[in-house]
Amino acid sequence: MWDTFLMAIALMLVLEGVFPFTSPNAWRDTFRKLIELEDGQIRFIGLTSMVVGLIVLYLVN
Incomplete structure (x- = not known):
């Protein structure tokens, strides 16, 4: 687990x-x-980045 995280x-x-x-x-x-x-624009960029990352993780697994 830690190996994958690192x-x-x-x-x-x-x-x-x-x-x-x-x-x-x-x-x-x-x-x-x-x-x-x-601030709202930066938060939207961060949220979008997290959602895209989660979708990629879901598709890979």
Whole structure:
């Protein structure tokens, strides 16, 4: 169980590191735009991300 969890965390870190590694300027510009969003918009993005992740997990299993 813990092995799978740690592998998932490691894979998440690798995937999140690809964009800032390949194009740091675009990554920086993206975060500047994210700062301007309202709290509700950020929460919606987070909720959508969680739902998509749950759907993918459901389909894989």
